[in-house]
Amino acid sequence: MPTEPRLPEIERGTEVFAVDPLTIRTHFEVDYQHSYKQDTPFFHGLAKGKLLGSHCPKCSYKFATPRVHCMYCGGPTQWFELPTEGRVHSWTVCYFAAQEFLKEVPFTLVLVEFKGVDTLFLSRLVGVERRDIKIGMKAKARFRRKATWTVRDVYFVRAET
Amino acid sequence: MRPVYVIAGGITKFAKANPAKDFRLMVKEAFDSALADLGGKLTPAEIDGSVISYFSDHFTRQLKAGAMVQDFVGLCPKPHVRIEGGGATGGLCFQQAWESIASGRYEVVAAMGFETMSQVETAKGNEFIALASDTDYDFPVGGYYNGYYAMMVVRHMHEFGTTEEQFARIAVKNHNNACHNPYAQERLALTLEDVMRSEYIAWPLKRHDICVMSDGAAVCLLASEKAAEKFCRNPIRISGIGAGSDCMRFADRPHGQVPLLPHEKKSDYKHLKYPGVHSFRAGRVAAMGAYKMAGIENPVEDLDVIELHDAYSSSELQTYEDLGLCKYGEGGRFIDQGQSTLQGKLPVNPSGGLLACGHPVGATGLMQAATLFWQLQRTIPKHFGNDKLQVKNARRGLIHSHAGTGTYVTVTILEKP
Numbered sequence: 001m002p003t004e005p006r007l008p009e010i011e012r013g014t015e016v017f018a019v020d021p022l023t024i025r026t027h028f029e030v031d032y033q034h035s036y037k038q039d040t041p042f043f044h045g046l047a048k049g050k051l052l053g054s055h056c057p058k059c060s061y062k063f064a065t066p067r068v069h070c071m072y073c074g075g076p077t078q079w080f081e082l083p084t085e086g087r088v089h090s091w092t093v094c095y096f097a098a099q100e101f102l103k104e105v106p107f108t109l110v111l112v113e114f115k116g117v118d119t120l121f122l123s124r125l126v127g128v129e130r131r132d133i134k135i136g137m138k139a140k141a142r143f144r145r146k147a148t149w150t151v152r153d154v155y156f157v158r159a160e161t
Numbered sequence: 162m163r164p165v166y167v168i169a170g171g172i173t174k175f176a177k178a179n180p181a182k183d184f185r186l187m188v189k190e191a192f193d194s195a196l197a198d199l200g201g202k203l204t205p206a207e208i209d210g211s212v213i214s215y216f217s218d219h220f221t222r223q224l225k226a227g228a229m230v231q232d233f234v235g236l237c238p239k240p241h242v243r244i245e246g247g248g249a250t251g252g253l254c255f256q257q258a259w260e261s262i263a264s265g266r267y268e269v270v271a272a273m274g275f276e277t278m279s280q281v282e283t284a285k286g287n288e289f290i291a292l293a294s295d296t297d298y299d300f301p302v303g304g305y306y307n308g309y310y311a312m313m314v315v316r317h318m319h320e321f322g323t324t325e326e327q328f329a330r331i332a333v334k335n336h337n338n339a340c341h342n343p344y345a346q347e348r349l350a351l352t353l354e355d356v357m358r359s360e361y362i363a364w365p366l367k368r369h370d371i372c373v374m375s376d377g378a379a380v381c382l383l384a385s386e387k388a389a390e391k392f393c394r395n396p397i398r399i400s401g402i403g404a405g406s407d408c409m410r411f412a413d414r415p416h417g418q419v420p421l422l423p424h425e426k427k428s429d430y431k432h433l434k435y436p437g438v439h440s441f442r443a444g445r446v447a448a449m450g451a452y453k454m455a456g457i458e459n460p461v462e463d464l465d466v467i468e469l470h471d472a473y474s475s476s477e478l479q480t481y482e483d484l485g486l487c488k489y490g491e492g493g494r495f496i497d498q499g500q501s502t503l504q505g506k507l508p509v510n511p512s513g514g515l516l517a518c519g520h521p522v523g524a525t526g527l528m529q530a531a532t533l534f535w536q537l538q539r540t541i542p543k544h545f546g547n548d549k550l551q552v553k554n555a556r557r558g559l560i561h562s563h564a565g566t567g568t569y570v571t572v573t574i575l576e577k578p
Contacts, residue, residue, distance in 0.1 A: 018180065021180045026222070028222060036297065039297065065410055065412050067413070071413070089316070089438070090312040090315045090319070092311035092312050092315060092363045092365075092366075094303060094305075094307070094311075094362075094363045095361050095362055095364075096284070096362045096363070097284070097303055097305060098284060098285075098287045098288035098291045098300070098303070098305045099282070099284040099285045099287070099288045100288055101303040104303060107303055109302065109303065109308050109312060110312075111312055111316075111411075111412055111438060118415070118416070119412055119413050119414070119415075120412035120438070121412060122302060122410070122412050123302055124303065135315070135316070135319045150301045151298050151301050152301050152302060155302075
């Protein structure tokens with residue numbers, strides 16, 4: 001005798017946070033094939049232990065965080081190697097973070113300024129206690145031995161004064 | 162451009178979590194409360210279209226949520242558009258709604274906003290918001306907004322000698338105001354000690370210096386002069402519109418000169434490099450545009466009340482300066498002197514601001530607009546159930562909406578005709 005068609009029963013239940021109003025756990029995850037596109041040379045640079053900025057040949061403006069076009073004249077910029085030593089322009093110590101970085105707290109973020117360069121660069125400062133961090137203190141770039149191919153391949157430490 | 166009026170506003174009570182109502186139902190509640198305020202004279206049939214604001218598709222996990230709102234409140238098949246601009250989403254929505262009337266396209270428009278942030282844990286919510294910063298350069302190092310604003314105020318402290326106590330005083334002011342606002346999320350009678358002793362989140366910002374995640378909705382109805390006369394006994398005119406923007410990465414911002422307001426001189430800022438990371442250039446540019454349109458020459462003299470975007474107590478202090486309530490560098494003194502308290506010369510955030518009301522992003526700018534509208538209508542006692550927060554004789558006010566690190570800012574002037 002033919003049986004009625006039916007869906008198979010589930011093997012594992014759904015996580016329920018609350019019954020009324022009914023609140024269940026749903027999950028969302030995605031892998032991207034993320035290209036750095038025109039900024040690729042910057043990330044290649046990090047893997048070679050170099051920090052690359054860009055400068056506008058027409059305006060002479062120097063960007064510490066690279067932009068392939070000048071924000072003033074719109075013309076194309078050229079890559080150049082930034083000094084590996086700069087100064088702390090501003091900073092904070094994070095005791096809470098976005099979920100992805102919660103396991104790393106506390107950590108220190110710094111905006112680094114470089115002599116003769118017009119804009120700043122955001123990075124981590126490692127190995128300095130909060131009470132010892134001062135605006136204007138010298139910091140030098142360090143690079144990870146094994147590249148992650150992200151901006152996390154560079155970080156800063158205190159430089160000798 | 163023809164004159165535009167606000168004719169009604171509606172807000173849901175902002176809450177940490179409102180799991181019993183989805184975003185559509187919350188917006189409908191605010192929408193119905195705005196319609197009820199007009200005593201049933203205006204029905205959805207007379208609304209020509211809508212502008213809908215919400216910030217992050219991640220919180221709803223639903224694309225085209227705006228279309229679902231339009232459908233749920235019964236405005237189909239009329240036109241609508243979704244607006245998104247980070248934290249300034251609500252302010253941009255209000256200005257877009259203004260434009261739809263000013264241009265002559267619509268007679269009556271609904272500006273409707275919401276956010277449902279309780280869908281995820283706070284750290285995940287911070288991550289969703291952090292995706293509004295550059296995801297190649299800023300987010301991967303652990304960048305998120307509490308950290309960015311902390312670095313901005315640390316530089317302000319360095320440039321001008323601003324102290325932690327000074328911005329903590331703003332947190333005290335706004336939380337105490339909110340004790341009289343029934344729509345507010347955090348109605349806490351905080352003392353300076355409470356704020357100073359709350360835990361550091363991103364040094365020097367502490368728990369009570371930072372606004373909270375929220376579920377909420379807000380609606381404003383805007384109309385032409387003819388429609389305003391027909392539907393509303395006490396409309397409020399929109400007399401100034403200004404907006405500005407700045408580099409997405411705050412590290413990229415220039416170190417140049419201050420764009421001056423009419424009451425400032427070049428010599429006021431001889432040695433100041435602007436905006437750097439200490440000030441919000443978009444806020445200054447937005448103020449300049451709105452003041453010019455409304456004919457405001459000295460904001461402290463010409464305005465009676467302000468609702469501004471205080472996602473951080475520090476950013477309220479910095480915004481005093483962008484809006485020209487005092488010179489750059491004098492924001493700390495402005496709060497020390499109590500100028501922005503309810504009893505001060507120019508009350509700022511009598512509602513309690515984002516710090517105490519909560520910040521359901523897409524609703525926030527419209528909540529500010531509805532609150533200022535009631536201030537100028539002098540109907541705060543009716544809407545809040547008490548007169549503690551009604552600014553006496555308020556005639557002209559300002560609303561200010563601001564997106565992360567100051568990438569978008571809107572400034573809008575409302576006044577009693």
